[in-house]
Amino acid sequence: MSHEPAPEGDTPRPSDRPAAPESAVGPAAAPQEEVEGLRARLEGILPRAIEDLSALVRIPSIAFPGYDRTPVHESAEAVAALLRGAGMPEVTITHVDEGAPAVIARRPARDGLPTVLLYAHHDVQPTGDPQAWTTDPFTPAREGDRLFGRGAADDKAGVMAHVTALRLVGEELSELGVGVTVFVEGEEEAGSPTFRRFIEAHRDQLEADAIVVADSANWAVGTPALTTSLRGVVDLTVTVRVLERAVHSGMFGGPVLDALTQMGRMVATLHDENGDVAVEGLVRADAPEVEMPEADYRRDAGILEGQPLAGTGSITSRLWSAPALSVIGIDAPSVRDASNTLVPAARAKISLRIPPGQDPQAAMDALVAHLESHAPRGAVLEIARGEQGRPFLAPSDTPAMRLARSAFRDAWGTEPVDTGLGGSIPFIADLLEVFPGAEVLVTGVEDPDSRAHGVDESLHLGEFARVCLAEALLLRGAAGLERRRG
Structure with missing residues (x-):
């Protein structure tokens, strides 16, 4: 198997893409000669940026419990060195409680001028089965237009986007007096367990007028996007117990159903016959204006031929505006280790994505109530509540949004679109609460074929x-933003 760059036909034609709202078209484009001058300078430093990104990919910085934290610390040190090399005068590595190390780099603004905070994270997802990858997950491999490896896109490319932008215009920003802070978290993929405490503890260092979160995706290769809505997430672990111990399936099977069968019967009630989530009390947001062709979704998701899609409504409404529920893990005997016994207990982790407008606590309560009301008869049910992350809905027309759209238009040569994201970035709500005066822009480096969190990420x-x-371009234009703090 070899990696293939995305075919040219994967990029939507201009007529297929919705235009940005007229009110959001924003400031005039930068002079073309300035844009091309920056582009030429970027071409000169891009090979170094890709080398630095490859070096970050080689560090297996998984912050999940049970994994060695040494690579996470190595990754933080590497990021700090990159930011020092990009001219940031104040660079520290720190953490709160038992949290993973984060990097804060600062160049304070001159009095009266705005500060832009650039966010990314240096930790990565576990790889899953390494044998399923075409190449070693932590050995970066370049083929065609793509760089493969765990974290190559999510989100070490976000880190390197910040570093590379600072290499391009850092000196100019210093002369302009615009403040820049870079905050690179070390535990985002593990659910950002200490994020809120961290930003509260370092509020003075992190306070900004605009926050750029580089942890999302563009609409397609060649079409930039601002992510204006994000689903939130709640998850829990449910255990079904039916026996005190495993017993012989031949001698005792029949009068009692094993725990795996009972678990399967219960989780089957979580969706209706159309595949929509059947948990009462959940909300569905308004359908987005942007639509995705079903063929594109099938290709990007790797849907097997002939497999019907679940749910009702447009593809984008099912991805961004509706709840989505998945069983993401089950603890049970493996097929290899199975014996002819009735399994006494089974445990499953259930993940529920919730749309804007849904309160996470209410969603968790509704999911727990559903499981309790559909508990297998005679079984003991144990539920451990897990993560809760709030959804996000951004205003579509703000000064920072207009600046970002202008920068995207200049860089891509095409109009950006506003999109949602089916995934969740729960800490966005924390940023908005701790820094209520800041405008938050959610951007990213991924495209539909990046396979973030999956095999052969690129x-x-x-x-x-x-x-x-x-x-x-956005950082250069930030001098024109109003100072919104204090």
Whole structure:
């Protein structure tokens, strides 16, 4: 098997893409000669940026419980060194409680001028079965226009986008007096367990007028996007117990159903016959204006031929505006280790994505109530509540949004679109609560074929270059933003 770059036909035609709202078209484009000058300078430093990104990918910085934390610390040190090399005068590595190390780099603003906070994270997801990857997950491999490896896109490319933008325009920003803070978290993939405490403890260092979160995706290769809505998430672990111990399936099977069968019967009630989530009390947000062709979704998700899609409504409404529920893990004997016994207990982790407008606590309560009301007869049910993350809905027309759209338009040469994201970034709500005066822009380096969190994760290097250019243009234009703090 070999990696293939995305075919040119994967990029939507201009007529297929919705235009940005007229009120959001924003400031005039930067002079073309300035844009091209930056683009030419970027071409000169891009090879170094890709080398630095490859070096980050080689560090298996998984912050999940049970994994060695040494690589996470190595990754933080590498990021700090990159930011020092990019000219940031104040760089620290710190953490709160037992949290993973985060990097804060600062160049304070001159009095009266705004500060932009650039966020990314240096930790990565576990790889799953390494044998399922075409190449070793932590050995970066470049083929065609793509760089493969765990974290190549999510989110070490976000880190390098910030570093590269600072290499491009850092000196100019210093002369302009615009403040820049870079905050690179070390435990986002593990659910950001200490994020709120961290930003409260370092509020003075992190306070900003605009926050750029580089942890999302673009609409397609060649089409930039601002993520204006995010689903939230709640999860829990449910255990079904039916026996005190495993017993012989031949001697005792029949009068009692094993725990795995009972678990399967219960989780089957979580969806209706159409595949919509059947938990009462959940909300569905308004359908988005942007639509995704079903063929594109099937291709990007790797849907097996002939497999019907679940749920009702448009593809984008099912992805962004409706609840989505998945059983993401089950503890049970493996097929290899199975014996002819009735399984006495089974445990499953259930993840529920919730749309804007849904309160996470209410969603958790509704899910627990559903499981309790559909508990297998005679079984003992144990439920451990887990993560709760709030959804996000951004205003579509703000000064920072208009600046970002202008920068995207200049970097890509096409109009950006506003999109939602089916995934969750729960800490966005924490940023808005701790820094209520800041505008939050959710951007990213991924495209539909990046396969973040999956096997053969990759980054499209052409998109990466455009992201770096757009961020440099945005930072340069930030001098025109109003100071919103204090």
